[in-house]
Every structure is written in C-alpha cells, then in structure tokens.
Amino acid sequence: MASTSIQWSEIVADPRFQALHRKKQSFLSGLMIFSVFFYFLLPIGAAYFPALYSIKVWGPINVGILFALSQFVVAWGIAFYYSKRANAEFDAMARELIVDFEKKVKV
Amino acid sequence: MSSLSSRTKAFTLVGVAAIALTALPALAQGAVSPNYRWLTFAVFAAIIGVTMYVTFVAAKRVKTASDFYTAGGGVSGLQNGWAIAGDYLSAASFLGIAGLISQFGYDGFMYSVGWLVAYITVLLVIAEPCRNIGKYTLADILAYRNDPKKTRIVGALSTITVSTFYLTAQMVGGGVLVKTLIGIDYEISVITVGVLMLAYVLFGGMVATTWVQIIKAVLLVIASIVLVVLVWAPYGFSLPAFLQDVVGDPKVQARVAGLLGEASKNMTPQELGQRFLEPGLLFKAPIDQISLGMALVFGTAGLPHILMRFFTVPTAQDARKSVIWAMAIIGGFYVLTLFLGFGAAKHVGPAAIAAVDPGGNMAGPLLAQYLGGGADSMLGNFMLAFVAAVAFATIVAVVAGLVLAAASAMAHDLYVGVIREGHVTPQEQVRAARIATVIVGAMAITIGIAAKGQNVAHLVALAFAVAASANFPCVLLTLYWRKCNTGGIVAGMVVGTLLAVGLVLVSPNMTYPKAVRGAAEKVLAADGPKRAAAEADIASGDAAKVANAQKTIGALDRAATKAKGDIERVKGENTSLVGLEAPLFGLRNPGLISIPLGFLAVILGSLFYRDKRADDMWEELYARQNTGILASRAAAH
Numbered sequence: 001m002a003s004t005s006i007q008w009s010e011i012v013a014d015p016r017f018q019a020l021h022r023k024k025q026s027f028l029s030g031l032m033i034f035s036v037f038f039y040f041l042l043p044i045g046a047a048y049f050p051a052l053y054s055i056k057v058w059g060p061i062n063v064g065i066l067f068a069l070s071q072f073v074v075a076w077g078i079a080f081y082y083s084k085r086a087n088a089e090f091d092a093m094a095r096e097l098i099v100d101f102e103k104k105v106k107v
Numbered sequence: 108m109s110s111l112s113s114r115t116k117a118f119t120l121v122g123v124a125a126i127a128l129t130a131l132p133a134l135a136q137g138a139v140s141p142n143y144r145w146l147t148f149a150v151f152a153a154i155i156g157v158t159m160y161v162t163f164v165a166a167k168r169v170k171t172a173s174d175f176y177t178a179g180g181g182v183s184g185l186q187n188g189w190a191i192a193g194d195y196l197s198a199a200s201f202l203g204i205a206g207l208i209s210q211f212g213y214d215g216f217m218y219s220v221g222w223l224v225a226y227i228t229v230l231l232v233i234a235e236p237c238r239n240i241g242k243y244t245l246a247d248i249l250a251y252r253n254d255p256k257k258t259r260i261v262g263a264l265s266t267i268t269v270s271t272f273y274l275t276a277q278m279v280g281g282g283v284l285v286k287t288l289i290g291i292d293y294e295i296s297v298i299t300v301g302v303l304m305l306a307y308v309l310f311g312g313m314v315a316t317t318w319v320q321i322i323k324a325v326l327l328v329i330a331s332i333v334l335v336v337l338v339w340a341p342y343g344f345s346l347p348a349f350l351q352d353v354v355g356d357p358k359v360q361a362r363v364a365g366l367l368g369e370a371s372k373n374m375t376p377q378e379l380g381q382r383f384l385e386p387g388l389l390f391k392a393p394i395d396q397i398s399l400g401m402a403l404v405f406g407t408a409g410l411p412h413i414l415m416r417f418f419t420v421p422t423a424q425d426a427r428k429s430v431i432w433a434m435a436i437i438g439g440f441y442v443l444t445l446f447l448g449f450g451a452a453k454h455v456g457p458a459a460i461a462a463v464d465p466g467g468n469m470a471g472p473l474l475a476q477y478l479g480g481g482a483d484s485m486l487g488n489f490m491l492a493f494v495a496a497v498a499f500a501t502i503v504a505v506v507a508g509l510v511l512a513a514a515s516a517m518a519h520d521l522y523v524g525v526i527r528e529g530h531v532t533p534q535e536q537v538r539a540a541r542i543a544t545v546i547v548g549a550m551a552i553t554i555g556i557a558a559k560g561q562n563v564a565h566l567v568a569l570a571f572a573v574a575a576s577a578n579f580p581c582v583l584l585t586l587y588w589r590k591c592n593t594g595g596i597v598a599g600m601v602v603g604t605l606l607a608v609g610l611v612l613v614s615p616n617m618t619y620p621k622a623v624r625g626a627a628e629k630v631l632a633a634d635g636p637k638r639a640a641a642e643a644d645i646a647s648g649d650a651a652k653v654a655n656a657q658k659t660i661g662a663l664d665r666a667a668t669k670a671k672g673d674i675e676r677v678k679g680e681n682t683s684l685v686g687l688e689a690p691l692f693g694l695r696n697p698g699l700i701s702i703p704l705g706f707l708a709v710i711l712g713s714l715f716y717r718d719k720r721a722d723d724m725w726e727e728l729y730a731r732q733n734t735g736i737l738a739s740r741a742a743a744h
Binding site for chain 1: 213214216217220221223224226227228230231232346347348350351353354380381384385386387390393396397400404424427428430431434435438441442726727729730733734735736
C-alpha cells in the first residue's frame with residue numbers, strides 16, 4: 001500500500017467526499033435504527049401483547065402471522081431501497097472521486 | 108502439497124469419494140427404511156460425485172494464496188449470494204426451524220425472522236467497507252490502521268474461537284442427524300463429513316468451497332420448493348385454507364393441549380388448533396428472546412466465515428449485490444419453511460415427528476416421505492433420500508466454510524502475519540494455508556468424536572454471541588470511529604469474548620445436577636398416582652377410556668425411563684462444569700449484556716491508549732472504505 005505519496009487528507013477534505021460522507025451517514029444510520037426497532041417490535045409484542053397477535057384477520061390468519069410475514073417484506077424493502085439509492089447516487093459520487101484520484105496518482 | 112500433479116489430485120479425490128461411500132454400509136436403524144437405503148446411497152453418490160468433480164476442476168485454478176482464500180476475487184455477485192446462503196443455512200436452519208414450527212407453531216416461525224434481519228446489518232454497514240479495504244481475513248480489516256501484530260493476534264484468536272464453537276455444533280449435530288436419517292454410526296458419519304470437507308478445502312480452496320456452497324443452496328431451494336408445492340397445491344395455493352386445515356387437525360390440537368396442560372381444560376378443539384398460530388408455546392421468557400435477537404442481528408455481521416465471503420467478489424457493488432441475493436434466497440427459504448413446518452404438523456403430526464427425534468429435526472424429511480406416498484412407496488423413499496442427501500450436503504458445505512475461515516486465521520494472520528512478519532514466498536503462503544486446513548480439519552473430526560452425546564445446541568448461539576460482542580464492535584468502530592485504535596481493539600476482543608463465554612458458563616444452558624435430579628425425582632413421584640388412575644380406566648372396560656389410558660401408560664413409561672436415565676447420568680455430581688449448584692446469570696443468551704459491554708470496552712480501550720498510527724491512517728481508511736479507491740489493487744495485492 002504505497003500510501004506515502006497519496007494525500008488522503010486532500011481527498012477527505014474534498015467537498016464532494018464530504019457530501020458523500022454526510023449523505024451516506026445519515027441515510028445508513030436512519031435505515032439501521034428503523035430496521036432494528038422494527039425487528040424488536042416482533043418479540044416484544046409477542047411477549048407483552050399476545051391478545052393483539054391473536055386477533056383473527058383472514059380466516060385463521062391472525063395479526064401475529066401477518067406481522068411476522070411483514071418482517072420479511074420490510075427487510076427486503078430496506079435492502080431494495082438501499083441498493084437503489086446506492087446504485088443511483090452513492091456509486092456515481094464515489095466514481096467521480098476515484099476518477100480524479102486516478103488522474104492524479106496515475107495508476 | 109502445492110506441487111501435487113493434477114493426476115495425483117484426481118486419484119486422491121476419487122479415493123476420498125470411494126472411502127465416503129464404502130463407509131456408508133455400517134448401519135443401524137434410521138428414518139430411511141432398510142429396503143430403500145440403496146436409494147439414499149445413490150443420491151448421496153450423485154451429490155458427492157458432482158462436488159468431487161467440481162473440486163477437481165477448481166484445484167487446477169488454485170495456485171496462489173489469493174486463489175486459496177478468496178477464489179482470486181473472481182466470484183460474481185449472484186454466485187456469491189448463493190454461496191452466502193449455502194454458507195449460512197446450516198442444518199439448524201434447514202431441519203431445525205421446520206421442526207420448531209411443527210412442534211411449537213407460531214414461535215418457531217418468529218424465531219426464523221432474526222436470521223434474515225441480521226443481513227440488514229451486514230448490507231448497510233459491513234459488506235461494502237470490508238470489501239473496499241479487506242484482503243483475506245477479519246484481522247486484515249483490524250490490522251489496516253491499528254498495530255498489525257497485536258490486532259492480528261486478537262482477531263485470529265477470536266476467529267478461531269467463533270469458528271470452533273460453530274464447527275463443534277455442526278460436527279456433532281451433523282453426526283447425530285446422519286445417524287437419525289439413515290442409521291450410519293455416529294463416528295463414521297463424523298469422519299465422512301470431515302474427510303469430504305477436507306478434500307474440498309485442501310485441493311480446491313475457496314473456489315471449490317464456493318461451488319459446493321452454491322450447489323448445496325440450489326439443491327436446498329429446489330427440495331423446499333417441490334415440497335411446498337406438494338403441500339400447498341391441494342388448497343389452491345390459498346394460505347387461509349391451508350392454515351384452516353392445520354388448525355382443524357386433531358394431531359395439532361392434541362399437541363397444543365399437551366403443551367398447555369391444565370390450562371387447556373376449557374378450550375374447544377377449534378380454539379386449541381388456533382392457539383398453534385399464536386405466540387407463547389415455546390418462548391416463555393421474552394428477555395431471552397430479545398437477547399438472542401441481539402446476538403443474531405449483530406453477530407452475523409461479525410461471523411468470520413460470512414465476512415470472508417465478501418473478499419471473493421471484485422468490487423463493493425458486487426458485495427452489495429451478493430447480500431441482496433443472499434437476503435432474497437435466505438428470506439424466501441424461511442417463508443417456505445413456514446409451509447414445511449405446518450405441513451409436517453398436519454400430515455405427519457407433532458407426536459410422530461418427536462418420536463423419531465425429540466428436537467423435531469425430522470419434520471422436513473418425514474414430510475417428504477409422506478408427500479411421496481408414505482413409508483412403503485418408492486417415490487416416498489426417493490424423496491426422503493433426496494432430503495437426507497441435501498441435509499448431508501448442507502453440513503459439509505457449512506463445515507467447509509468454517510474450516511477455511513479458521514485455517515486462514517491460523518495461516519495468514521498468525522503464521523504469515525505475526526510469526527514470519529509477512530516475509531514469505533507465495534509458495535510458502537499456499538503451503539501454510541493447506542497445512543492449517545489439515546490441522547483445523549483434524550481438530551474438527553477429533554472434537555466431533557470427543558463431544559459425542561454432548562448437548563451442543565447452545566454452541567451456535569454462543570458463536571453468534573461472541574461474534575456480536577467482540578468481532579462486531581471492533582470491526583464497526585475501526586471502520587467508522589476516528590478515535591478507535593489498537594487499545595480499543597484488543598480490549599474489545601478480549602472483553603467481548605471472555606464475557607460472552609463466561610456468562611454462558613454460569614447460565615441456565617449448563618447442566619446443573621441438583622436441578623436435573625430434582626426434576627427427575629418429581630417425575631418419578633408423580634408416576635404412581637397417574638399410573639393408578641390409568642390402570643383404573645383400563646379396568647373399567649370403557650373402549651374410549653382404555654385407548655386413552657394405554658397411551659398415557661406408554662407416555663409414563665417413556666418419561667420414567669428418561670428420568671431414571673437422567674438420575675444415572677448425574678449420579679454423584681452436585682455442581683455444574685464450573686462448580687455451581689445453580690445458574691448465577693439468568694439469560695440463556697448473553698447478548699443483552701455482553702454486546703453493550705463489548706462496545707464499551709472498545710470505546711474505553713481506545714480513549715485510554717495512545718496510538719499515532721491509528722490516527723494517521725484514519726483518513727486513508729475512511730476515504731477508501733467510503734469510495735473504493737484502490738480496491739481492485741488491494742484485491743490483487
């Protein structure tokens with residue numbers, strides 16, 4: 001890792017890097033907190049609100065089963081949402097920095 | 108060993124396959140009936156043959172350490188997604204969760220959710236940064252900005268610890284499973300699993316391991332889809348109609364009545380069946396559930412054999428794509444498990460499943476047999492054979508990934524990084540990797556045989572707890588927190604690991620002879636009155652009562668035998684493994700306590716330690732982990 005000749009502090013100070021960093025950080029921490037919170041609602045609800053879980057909605061299907069199934073849908077939704085945003089936005093921002101970097105360092 | 112000619116390799120692989128197959132006829136009684144055992148062996152032989160061929164082809168491509176550890180970084184996102192699913196869905200997922208659903212209904216399904224949600228953490232904060240700065244191992248990430256020697260030592264030790272716990276559970280669980288399924292002796296099945304796995308890893312490295320995991324995951328998904336279509340099609344693929352039939356089944360209703368005991372006295376059969384779809388039949392202590400959930404959600408992102416998979420893809424985009432695929436496959440599989448579990452409860456019955464294996468692990472295989480036409484039919488036995496062979500492939504594929512992770516920590520981190528300080532030739536690196544593989548493989552077989560009959564189920568939870576309490580805080584904070592340094596990493600690894608292991612040693616997971624004896628004596632004391640009542644019923648001559656009473660006496664006999672066995676087992680002992688009469692700590696999983704303290708240890712360790720290198724390297728690490736600058740060079744480096 002020939003890092004001595006590379007001015008990493010310049011890259012980090014680059015406004016485009018700062019913008020990427022800010023966007024990613026708030027987006028990722030928001031999603032992370034939401035997903036953890038939503039997941040723990042399931043066992044906590046099962047323990048303290050069993051009557052709610054037992055309410056029948058559609059034939060024998062009750063709130064508990066729908067809530068557990070919704071966990072799958074939400075997990076997939078978060079994954080889809082994140083990858084869409086990362087593919088469209090974060091990758092392009094990072095790409096610019098990489099191109100600039102490669103011009104300067106001539107790899 | 109790296110100089111072996113391809114012909115020698117081919118001969119060795121054919122030899123291993125032959126040993127594996129000749130080992131099979133050492134049989135006792137299993138779920139597969141003796142008349143149809145040849146079918147199981149034919150399916151086994153086909154799977155072993157295909158994977159051996161793949162290994163032979165892969166062996167030609169494994170020349171450097173990078174080939175051996177990471178398949179040269181040339182795996183695609185889609186391939187890696189399937190391989191992650193193959194690496195992650197162990198026999199515990201495949202057979203265990205369907206079993207839990209068949210025995211406890213809703214709680215079993217709820218249990219599966221955490222195993223999928225775990226991948227959100229992997230996707231959002233771990234996979235891409237690790238791809239951008241990592242090389243072969245978890246310790247590579249820690250060594251990037253911290254003192255390489257110290258962090259490699261703690262990182263490698265923790266990798267070996269986590270992998271060994273997981274490995275022991277897989278070897279023992281796998282041995283028992285193969286024995287239950289087809290009746291092969293426990294020792295022979297452990298050795299067969301070990302030898303096959305060694306052949307894959309030793310000759311084919313990560314290339315063969317990846318393909319074995321992909322093949323296994325594809326087989327697993329195909330088997331599950333076929334079973335679910337057969338279970339669900341009669342109901343026109345309507346979920347309410349299917350569940351209505353499950354809750355209306357007398358076998359299911361009897362199971363719920365048995366679980367609830369006295370509390371079920373005034374419930375109608377319909378209410379009993381419906382109760383199967385409500386929480387609380389398995390999990391009584393919510394705090395345990397939350398603690399286990401934390402270990403799953405944060406531990407998966409710290410599992411070395413899962414992290415290692417992200418070094419096999421060329422870019423962060425491929426790492427992202429592989430997690431998305433893995434989540435689709437793993438989540439889809441757990442949804443299918445819902446049908447397998449409830450289908451087995453309806454068609455086979457909870458009691459019949461538990462009679463073959465008390466843990467419920469045989470729910471899936473027995474359902475397959477039923478759907479094919481039952482125990483005496485050719486198709487039924489073919490389907491059972493297929494599911495049994497998939498279970499076997501599952502164990503081998505997971506074990507291969509674990510052995511590769513432990514061997515890389517031993518060879519790449521400890522030998523090459525710490526002992527030789529990086530001064531090794533490429534040939535020496537590959538040789539070290541192969542020698543370490545043989546050591547870990549031999550260790551896995553030895554532990555597997557030595558731990559025969561031990562209750563190892565909690566070891567998987569312990570592996571997750573250590574990964575969540577030690578590995579996860581260290582990796583996360585070195586990637587995202589500027590002030591993190593060598594002091595924090597060493598403190599976090601040591602505190603996280605010791606706390607997780609220590610708390611389990613004093614937890615209710617251990618065997619407490621006094622409690623075991625007390626419970627067994629209670630069962631025996633209650634035996635007399637219950638037996639007398641049942642005998643009175645038989646004497647009465649009322650047909651309905653007689654049938655019921657005979658069942659009761661059968662159950663009493665089994666309970667009494669078990670209680671006597673328990674008393675015999677703890678004879679002369681008064682304290683647990685660490686000398687306790689009763690648990691000091693109430694939680695079965697330590698995550699709730701050990702994860703926050705693991706984070707605290709990294710934070711305090713970092714604040715009380717001066718480390719110029721960690722500070723100087725921060726900008727480089729942070730720029731690279733966010734953008735992927737130089738990532739392809741790191742992979743080729």
